[in-house]
Amino acid sequence: METPPSAAICEGFGTVIDKTAYSMTLFQDAGSDPRLAARRFADLLACFGSIGNSILGLPLDFGERKGAIAASIARTAHRPDLEINALYYAGVLSGIGAVGNAALRKGTPPTARIAAMLRWDVPADAARICEQIAGLPAGTADIVRWHMENWDGTGYPDQLRWHTIPVPAQILHLGDVAARVTDPEDALATVNLESGRTYAPEMARTYSSWFHLTGGALDAGGAPLDALAPEASSAVDLLDTMADRLDEHNGTPDRWRRVSALAEGVAEALGAGDEDRRALAIASMLFGIGEAAAEEPENVKFDPLSRLGSAERARNADTAARVLATRETLHAAEATVRSRSEWYDGSGKPGGLQHDAIALSSRILSACIAYEAIDQAHRTQPRPDRLRPIERIETASGSQFDPTVTRALAVVARTHA
Amino acid sequence: MIELHERTRRISPSRLIEVLRRYDVSSVVDPFMGLPTHLNYLKRHGMAVHGGDLLDWFVRVGEGIVANDQTVLRDSEVAEIVEMLPGKIYAIDRFKAWEGVFFSEEQCIYLGVWHDNVRGLRSDGQTGLAVLGLWHVLCYWLLKAQFPDDMQDVPPSELAWSYIRQTEQWVMTNLRHNSVRNADVLATIGAHSADALFLAPPARNSFRNADARIWMWEAWWQGDAYYNIEHAYRNSLFGARSVEEHAYARAMASVLSAAQNYPLIVIQTTEQHLAEFEPLLRDARTHIETIAIHSDEYYLVGRR
Incomplete structure (x- = not known):
């Protein structure tokens, strides 16, 4: 009997496990509690992000910190709520492209030069995964894709320049530099130094405003769960994706x-x-x-x-x-x-x-x-x-x-x- | 102070490659290539790429990052580009017309020196890399004129050095033949055969509203501060003849007609212009698919 792919997720050694039963094995049923389903989903997203960050040699909570900083900057810049929420999750997921990246995965390592080029694919690969994850805020994938572009066209993956880089992606880039340092003031110096090159001058000003208004302190709000709209199978699908990417990696x-x-x-x-x-x-x-x-x-x-x-x-x-x-x-x-x-x-x-x-x-x-x-x-x-x-x-x-x-x-x- | 427009189109090669891979494309021709960073991306991902443009500096950059597989500029060679060489006679007044209008006296002198130094390079690949690196300097200066207090003062030669050195990272081989040519659209289309023709057509009359950073760099490359890019477009298919609406449609139809040997045509457009291109593509191809990413990013794919 032919098993439709959606109904069977595990055919190793001829065993077929029904997906519904399998989901029940993994998680307690969330019932009709959307908040629980969203929290579970957010947990898995953060886990996926942590895996990517650990491969990139970054702290496990780097993505959450990056997303939180970017969301905070966006709030200071009075960006729309939808964008602010998307920024948070884009930060969380920005490193997942590392899982399976050709420069980082197991096997014969490429030369340093080729590896550097292959690593430029991390944001685009992450965006492709984000596009497959149902339930993320709209626009998350695009922010992830372009957040490492530089204002002057020397970034990656697409070498976009100037206003072709969407504003939220530019904001996440600021979040990235701030999350890499322990003192946000160090990031302020970097951003000012790179104004007009890595960052648009307007963005450098935005970062400066954020820093002076907040002192670089973050809200203790945590993940914006209301922005997630996971379907019943989203958590299991996401876990499957993570496991598949890990094995490939x-x-x-x-x-x-x-x-x-x-x-x-x-x-x-x-x-x-x-x-x-x-x-x-x-x-x-x-x-x-x-x-x-x-x-x-x-x-x-x-x-x-x-x-x-x-x-x-x-x-x-x-x-x-x-x-x-x-x-x-x-x-x-x-x-x-x-x-x-x-x-x-x-x-x-x-x-x-x-x-x-x-x-x-x-x-x-x-x-x-x-x-x-x-x-x-x-x-x-x-x-x-x-x-x-x-x-x-x-x-x-x-x-x-x-x-x-x-x-x-x-x-x-x-x-x- | 010159106004820096926000009209540059976004071409995302990482997205384009997703579209192309759906159709098993392994070679692409782009006759409206512009600054060919997207072709560099496609090349890096294994595609054979061929581009064409009427602006010569775009083609020079293409020689550096598309056609060039291995030539880079070493530190000593970069140093010889960014500074005035002892004993060499320079036409330092070449860009004096821009002085006080767009640039300072020092910047205009450097533009003249760099022009002469780059023109003296013997390799097309190196020339292309230098043209690209120095273009970033021009962009920086124009932007700094708008945001004088927000951007660092960097000595011209230092800025030029860092940008030219950076170009090395985009040089690689994909073990395929890749090329660029200074030619009008139909000539580029006719000169190659490939799995797909990628078109990101210029807006009607776009050369008349070209970004200062684009036309100014063509003027720099031509060594003529008064150079008008209408020279490059005047007799082109999308130049003078496409001023009025029907002429533009006819020009586009002739492009699609000339592309009959290409198994696939991919047109990148916007929701706003979709209705303009779709009927034309339907006349040329049997199977049409529309891939809508955003209102400002649509791909029309035509198969035979």
Whole structure:
């Protein structure tokens, strides 16, 4: 039977999960509470932004700070509310083009010169993703696309110049420079120095007015949730997009789908509770956040069963957990992701947790990630003289992995094979 | 003080490439290219690009950032452009007519020196890069005349040096043949074959209202402070003959007719001018699609 793409989101190993049931697995139903749906959506947007920023080497909250500054400047300049809201989310999402960018993703690195050119595509790539996200304020994508253009035509991606750069995009550019410094006065000096080049003289004046009126202090309002209009499936669609982009970035296309399918099967076999399954569903989609900012995918650098790689895996797990920890909607998956590098016998990292002290969702996730990596390597480079993937996993049963999990995984893997 | 208009059209190559990729386009001809930064973008993204324009300085810039695959200006070469070279005789009065009107005496002298130094460069690629870099200086000066207190005083040679050095970042190869030509529309269309013809047609009579930063730089490149860009457009298809409405439509129809060998025609226009171009494109192509981005950014796509 042919499955329509909208109805099936996960076909890894032949498993098809109905999208409605899948959404329920990820989130508690928001019911008819639009505020809750908007908060959840805003959380995911901020998470996506944080992933991009971590790849760009920026603080995780850089996008929110940038958006908040830009919105504040726009308010000072008496811009329309719709634009102010769009500016906030444009700031939040301005770095998401880094996820999957050809200069930043895993693989053979381009030369420094080519990499610099490829990085110019980050705003346009981010805008393309924004255009696919239903529920953002109108105009968000365009602000993202052009916010790194310079007034004199030397910016990127389009080398637009003068008045062809929309005013909100110019304002977000100001937000960008201000968010990069700890003292807004430093940004004031930069903006004045670059007046007529990077920034329009009128914009430099606008920044100056904002700085003198507010002292660079930001409102404590947070994300303008009322400006979002998420549909019922927006959060799940966005999470799918994030996971797909992450896998593409890490050079492991569709990995999350395979890991999710396995993890879901194992969780079901072990009778895991709803909370564990929800955490597992989110964690198996986003555990790759940690690898995104690292130089190489962990399984390229170290064998998934190697003790040598445990520090690297723990570091990646911690990075991903820190991103998830700041988002209420994804918070449930934090512990699952953080402990996925623990070993069942207590010799793992970061906490040296043992047996049941490691959450069931983490024990399942770590075994599924390792199996998936070994299985993919086996498929691309079969070695008849080596053990089959599940046999290799079984060799680590009781030490690295929980024996009950490996037994369930063996059954699930055989079913899927 | 000269008024700096807000009439420049926005051509977003990052959006244009999205339109072109929908139709698997890998080569493009743009006979109204203007400042070819968008062709540089398309080139950078692997497309073979060919552009044409009647203003020679646009074509020179195209030699620098479109046709040129590897030549850059090294620091020592830039230094020889931005300063008066000892022993060299300069026509420092060349742009004296602009003194006190648009520029200071010092700026006019520099314009003369730079003109002579750039004209002396032996490589088309280097010339194009220098023309582009120095154009940014002209724009800066004109803007500073409007906002004297808001912009930094930067010594001319320092400003020129930084802008010319910056042009290096746009030089790259895409392992395809890319070209620019100083020619009228029909000549450019006839000279190439490509997957798509991109048209961002000039507004009627636009050369009469050209931005000062555009016509002034053509005058600089020609070395004649009194140069009038009507010279360049006078005998062109969209020049004198397109002053009245029907002549403009006829000119556009002849462009579309000349483009019959191109599988795809993409016209960038606005909501306001859509009705002007759509019937003309319907006469030339069987399948028409309209891609509306904003009221000021419409793409009319015509397929055979």
